[in-house]
Amino acid sequence: MALVFANLAAFYGAFALYGGAAAAFFLRRPAGAFLCARFGFCLNAAAVGARAARAGAAPLTNSYEFILLFALVSVFLFLALAGREKSLLPAGSILFSLVALLFLFVFLFSRGQITAAAPLPPALRSLWLVSHVLTAALAYGCFLAAAAFALLRLSRGAAKEDSAFGRRLYRIVFFGFAALSVSIALGAVWAEQAWGSYWTWDPKETWALITWIVYAIYLHLSRRRAWTEQTSCLAVCLGFLLVLFTFFGVNFLLPGLHSYA
């Protein structure tokens, strides 16, 4: 019971603090925003820990648990990058708004999952699944952070091209792309062990591949400087829209093997 309460308190606390961080970034109060963001991050991590302690396993099996990790990775990246590079600070308003929206989604549509803890079905009891979902959360977190930085750049209009910004964006996307590639490969291994088929063109698999292709195109053309910075930023934003569709849209519109996610 204490763990349920701790989980609830940590979730709602992180939700409020992330919302507060977004508002403070909009109002150009970076000190207050950073304070909210850091405390929110700690509560987010506490929610993951409480959930893991309650389930007795890695908390990676439903949308609530995944969103906790997704948010944790993106906030960590932001704090690590914007702490060093002050020009990225305004992206905080976008990033924390998106993170708060993710929490709002849980509050509106998956509130039951915050307190519920159903035992794992046999197919989900696999280390391959744990590594598959962890790397997916890592990838999605990177893509969210990259989209926030790209949106910031786009919102500044046709400013002079900044090669340092382009390089930073490329590095974040490459990290996410690598994590997504590993996640897809690990998911394929898990599916092969559990169901005897490493690729079934399940909607989630298909849309993960589509997302992978869009980021692969971005990485190829951005590396060759074939795109302007604006086009690169638009591609990163499109990639993130696909990430959101793969995570939310597929669950609601195209049920398949991943319908528990």
Place this chain on the structure above:
Amino acid sequence: MRAGLAILAMIAAMAAMGTFLWPGLFFRSPLFFFLFILLFLQMTFCGLSNLRRWRSLRLRAFALFCLHAGVLLILAGGGVNAKFGLTATLPLQAGEEGDAAAALGLTGGEPLWLRLNSFETEFYADGSPLQYYTRLTARTAGSSRTAEISVNHPFAINGVKIYQQSFGYLFWVREDGDGETRAFRLGENIPLQGEATLEIYHYIPAFDERAAVDTGRLRPDNPRIVYLLREGETGVSMRLAAPGERLEIGGNTLIFERVDMYTVLRLKTDPGLVPAACGAVALMAGICLGFIGIYVPGGSRSPLP
């Protein structure tokens, strides 16, 4: 490179449409297969033309080579599997022996017989399933091996991989008249006098008598068999029976003696698995090397954008 990216973009666009318009069908269509062949050929030619550049042993170039070779091998493995891979489903009840080679259509090769020794389900405290265990003996021409198969733990023998796919229920019914006990599966009909039949319609392992509902749990705490009485093609009534209960139906006396679970195994041969697995390893190696090239200072001499 641009041609390859254009093909990738076409695959993405068509896959997106396929999930909405023709789910399950589009991905087996010749057009989709053709796009992958085109991508494979384009990447092969592009790779060959870049080979000289990649030979320069620069870390970044080698990482790119591994990444692209990995994708090529995965595509090749997938293609080989789609063309030559075989799958089959084999239901087995305790003591039964099934011909796995015949189920897969492997004629002329070494025989493979699977005999089910036992099938058990392990449950959580709340009655939901924790794991399914199939214990079997696999017999080939010259040897026999025992194995335990469970979800996420397949067993491979003679190039055939065996997975725990599903399970079913077997209903042992005794007719008082002849005393013979026969096994029926869900949906099967038991002939009664005249044109009447009894269809085994549904099985409820844990029935809640107070609320008169199926709890949805799989542990057989309070099992009930739902049966449908028919006169010819017309359903007359639907009733519940507990195992061991004596049923008097229109001059027949039936007893559902017990309900056993049988296992359903998935059998597979996948000649494309080895190239696909090598491709995945090459892809991972390329990613690791790419990481070193991008994130470790001095890891790559070529500038980033």
